[in-house]
Amino acid sequence: MEVFIAVMVGCLAACGTRMLLQRSLFRVLIGLALLAQAANVLVFTAAGLGRGDAAIIGPRAEMLPEGHPDPLAQALVLTAIVISFGVLAFCLVLLKRTHRRTGDEDVDALAHTES
C-alpha cells in the first residue's frame, strides 16, 4: 500500500512540475495545485498507513486500538490542506487580475518587471 501511494506521490509531483513549466499561467496554477496535493499525500503516507482502524478512541476504550495510524500526521495534513486551499484561492484571484491587466495568459506578459 505504501509503495503504491509513494508512486502516486511521485506521479503527482512529476505532473505538477511539468505543468509548472508551461507557458500558460493557468497551467502554472494547476501545477501548483498538484504539487500541493503531492506534499499532502506525502505527509500522510510518510507517517505510516494503519489499516482497518481509525485513530479514534472507542466509546469504552482507554487507548487507541492496536495498529492504528498516527493521528498527528492526519492533523498535520488537515492543517496543510486548509492552508494550501487558501493560498490557491488567493493565487487564482491574483492570476485573474494579472490576466485582466496584461490581457495575455503567456508568462512573457510578466516581463515588465525585469527592467
Add this chain to the structure above:
Amino acid sequence: MEPVAITLPILIPMLLSLAAWLSRGSAVTSRWLLPAGMATLLGASVWLFLIINVAPGPIRVDFGGWEKPLGISFKADLFAAIMVVVAAVIGFAGSLFAVSEIGRTIWRKGYGTFYFLLLAGINGAFLTNDLFNLFVWFEVMLMASFAMLVLGRRKYVFEGATKYVVINMVSSFFFLSALGLLYGKTGQLNLDEVALRLANSGTDPVILSTAALFLMAFGIKAGVFPLYFWLPPAYPNTGFATAAVFGGLLTKVGVYALFRVFGGAFGFLSDVTGPLFLVVGALTMIAGVLGAASQFHIRRILSFHIVSQIGYIVLGLGLFTQGAFAAAIFYIVHHILVKTNLFLAAGAIAATGRSERLEKLGGLLKSAPLLAFLFLIPALSLGGIPPLSGFFAKFLLLREAFREDAYLYVAIALLVGVVTLFSMIKIWGEAFWKDSPRPGGTEPYRLMQVIPIAMLGAMTITIGFMVEPLFELSERAAAQLIQSNPMYVESTEE
C-alpha cells in the same frame, strides 16, 4: 511571567489585526492604530529581550500543558529575542512611513490588518520551536505579505506579485515534503527532539533528502543564489513602506530558519553543508551586486543588494564556527536596519523628486539637503565605511573567515563591498549631486517620512559606537544557538 512575555509578541499583533479590521472604516483610527500598535509591540519585545538577556538559558513554553514530544512548544533564546526586537523596530519605522504614504482607500481595504498579521507571522517564526508550527507561521506571514504586496497598487504590481506567490508556493511544497519525511523518520517535529534523534541516526539517505528539501525551501525564502530571481521583480513594484518592511524582514526570516535548522538540528551535516553554504554565499554576493550595478531604478538597485547582503550572512553560516555565527547575527541586525532605512529613503526620494528612475532624478542635494545627509548614513554603512555599523559587521565576519583560512571568500567579500559602495555612490551622484533634468521638478519632503529614516540612521550610528557590547551579545546568542546542536555539546564535553 515568562510564558506571557514569550506569547505577547505574537498575541499583540494578532489581536490588533482584528482591531484594525474592525476600525478600517474610520480614517483616523485605521491610520494611527498602526504606529500605536507597533509601539506597544516594541515595548513587549524589549521586555521579552530583557527577560531572556538575564536568563541562564533559552526559555521554553509548552502550550496547553502538553509536554515536549506532543504539544507545540515555543522557545525564546537570545537569537530569537534579538530578532523579535529588531522586527518590532522595523515594524514601527515602517508604520510611521505608512501613515504619510498610504492613501485612504488602501487603509479602508485593511492595510493595517495585514501589516499586523505580517508581524505576528514573523514573530511566530522567530519564537516557535516546532517545525510544523514554523510552516504555519511562514504561511501566515506569506498570506499577509501577498495581500500587502497587491494593495500597493502600482503599475506592475500584479506581475511582480504573481512571481512572488508562485515561487513561494513551490517553497511551501518543499517545506511540507521535508516535514513529512522528517516526521516519518524521527516521529518528531520539535526542533530540540529532532536534534537529539538526528544526532544518533547519522547520514541516512532519508535524512539527507530531508536536508536538501529544507535547503530548497529556506533558500527560496532567503533569496540565495540561484533562487533569488523572484525578489527583484516583487519589491520595487509595491508601496514604499511595504517594500521597506519586506526588504528588511522577509528574507531574513528565511535566513533565520537556515540558521535554526542547519546551525542547530542538522548541524551534524556541517561537513557537507558548510562548504556548500560558502560557495552559495559567494555566488549570491556576486550575482546580487552585479545585478545591482546594471540597474537604474533605485528600488531595483536596493533589491539586488538585499540578495548580495544575504550572501555575506550565508557565508557566516558556511564557516560554521561560533565566532562566525556571532558575526552573522551581528550582520543580520545591521543589515535589517540599514536595508529598511534605504528603502524608506528611496520612498522619500521618490516623493521629493517624483521619480524612482535615476535618469529622471537630480538636484536633490540643493532642494532636500537633510534627506541627502540621511541617505548617506545607511548608504555608507551598506558599503562598509567606518565607523558605521556595516564596517564592523563586515570586519567581524571577515576576521572569522581569516581565522578559518577562507582567503578566497575574504577576497570576494571585499571586492563585493567595493562594488556595493559604487552602487550607493551611483544613487548619490545621480539623485542628489547632478543637476535636476527637470527644472522645478521637486517637492518638499514630509516630516513623517523623515522621522523613521532619522530614527534608523541614529541606530546605525549607535551600533557603530557600541560594537563591543553588541558583539558580546551576539556571541552569547551564537553560543546558545550552537549548543542546541547535541553533537556539539557532546564533543565539547569529551
